[in-house]
Amino acid sequence: MTMTTTQPTCPECEGAVALPADVMQGEIIPCDDCGVELEVKVLSPLELAMAPEIQEDWGE
């Protein structure tokens, strides 16, 4: 997977977050440092937020 050269930071631990080059809005990205799941809220300018917790009715 190709990574971008710029690395945004995790809002939880402030560690560097690696994003795939073809990252999409709404995608969930794990933080390799602290393990939380981050959601790509906005692509430009890039905005990451803590991903919502799994709800009772989530699934396939």
Place this chain on the structure above:
Amino acid sequence: MTTRLAVVTSRLRAEERLLFTELEHRGVDFTRLDDGKLQLSLAEATQPFDLVWNRSLAFGRTLYTVRILESQGVTCVNSASVVATCGDKVLTSLALERAAVPTLKTTVAFTPESALAAMEAFGFPVVLKPVVGSWGRLVARLDCRSAAEAVLEDRATLGSWHQQIFYVQEYVEKPGRDLRVFMVGDEPIAAVYRTSEHWITNTARGATVQNCPVTDELSELATAAAHAVGGGLLAVDLVETPDGLSVLEVNHSGEFRNSIEPTGVNIPAAMVDWVIASAEHAS
């Protein structure tokens, strides 16, 4: 394609990424809708689409979105009726029973006492499932009466009212795996075994996936199950019992990321082609 197509998502899973890629490869113009931002007027149609493909993770959001949009003339994949049936294990079981599709013996009860009596009628071990839920969450194998009493008391005390619709099902010794068939309309395009040392053989719980040949028997059963719930883009889960194959459930927004490589079937491509055909029919 001139049809105005929208795809509804919440969290973007690997599945949705693959589907978007296939849509883009075909040059299909589509709009992404985040269900967290939707505002659906009940008085007037506010979504300018002919066809809406719902790939949201949330059953409740999906159900009400497609119910509202269908009432306003939008074609939805899957349909509101299919979503309602597949998202509720009781309705799924009823649909399978009505269509005489082999499925596991199930009893519904509403109090811990009546649920316990139903369990004793089956004999232990027995399985307790939430009526709404996925990924094997809160599915419990109860090996004895005392374990059942404890779990039922927990559900009655701590659970929401949904958790107090006790869906009690016979326990079947399976060969460490179950089967999933991917249905695209009337066609079973691929099937996999889901294998685990745990009795819950769900990939969300760590089961591994191997290709499963789509035999005539499997094809016939999966197709019958898909028809029983109304058809569409579905994933039919089955279990091998001593009496033959039996349908466990039918998923209306099935996950397939781990099944593409072992089956060699481009599952998202087949789904997208079917949606495009549906969209052309809808426009």
